[in-house]
Amino acid sequence: MLSAARRNRVAGIGILLIAIALVMGIANCAPVIRYDLTITSTKGGSVITPGEGTFTYNAGRVVKLWARSALGYTFVRWTGDVATIDDVRSFSTTITMNGNYNITAIFGCGCGSYDT
16 A cells, blocks of 8 residues: 555656646647748849748748849749739748749849830
């Protein structure tokens, strides 16, 4: 037969183990959702942040986009899956990752008109 102090200690350890199991179960029950962002650019510039290629981010992540035009060109807009881009006409903007997205930075000749 266990003493009262020993029963309390065993009960406390049992409660602690149950709490740890619950916390571990809660932490591991929801899978992390991740999405791919594929970035390209046209002639006349490049995307320097985060770069060009395919990048993977957690759902809901806000990703900085920054395009740089080459000499004689100007940034025109972002095209493709642009629904969550903050400002499609800004060379420096953000995109919120709520799905898999393919976007392209469009550049035009800086000396004349171009189709917008």
